[in-house]
Amino acid sequence: MDRIEEAFISGFCRSSNETRTVACEYERQPDGSLKLTAFDCNYEACPNHAACLIWKEATERAEDL
Secondary structure, eight states, X not given: OOEEEEEXXXXXXXXXXXXXXXXXXXXXXXXXXXXXXXXXXXXXXOTTGGGOHHHHHHHHHHHHO
């Protein structure tokens, strides 16, 4: 059974022009790495997604561990 881990990442959201906290869900893989499985934001439809520092931090967390 895979282990699910949650993280809450705060940062500035350009679209809403405010600080946001996004809930992220990661699944621990058999090799010990993390896979981002849920991101509590509509990243794909966001007009500022290319510059989103919250998304960047969430994906880097999965790559670093």
